[in-house]
Amino acid sequence: MPTEIFDVDKFVEISERAEYCAVKRLKDIVKLKLRTPKMLYTLKVEPSKAEEVIKKLKCEIREL
Numbered sequence: 586m587p588t589e590i591f592d593v594d595k596f597v598e599i600s601e602r603a604e605y606c607a608v609k610r611l612k613d614i615v616k617l618k619l620r621t622p623k624m625l626y627t628l629k630v631e632p633s634k635a636e637e638v639i640k641k642l643k644c645e646i647r648e649l
Contacts (some may be wrong), residue, residue, distance in 0.1 A: 586626040587618070587624075587626065587627050588624060588625070588626050589626075589627050589628070589629070590626050590627065590628050591628075593596075593602075593620070593628070593638055593641075594621050595626045596617070596619065596626065596638070597638070597642060597643070599621065599626055600641075600642040600643050600644045601643050602621055603606070603619040603620055603626075603644040604620045604621065604644065604645070605619075605620055605644055605646070605647050605649075606618065606619050606637055606642050606647065607620070607649050608639065608647065608648050609649045610632070610635075610645060610648075610649075613620050614629050614632070615629070615631070615635035616627075617635070617638065617639070617642075618628065620628050622631045627632050635638070636641075643648060
């Protein structure tokens with residue numbers, strides 16, 4: 586089961602050991618999904634804040 590993260594700093598920290606981050610852009614929200622070897626972590630952010638968070642991530646970015 587995926588685990589939802591609500592803290593951006595914690596999400597960025599997890600991205601250091603992630604294989605990639607999938608970005609899914611919807612009408613009113615952007616979903617970021619970090620794939621680690623054992624877990625899938627998700628973060629929901631507003632479209633206005635999404636680019637800031639994506640720039641901080643330390644793994645490959647994949648747009649869906």
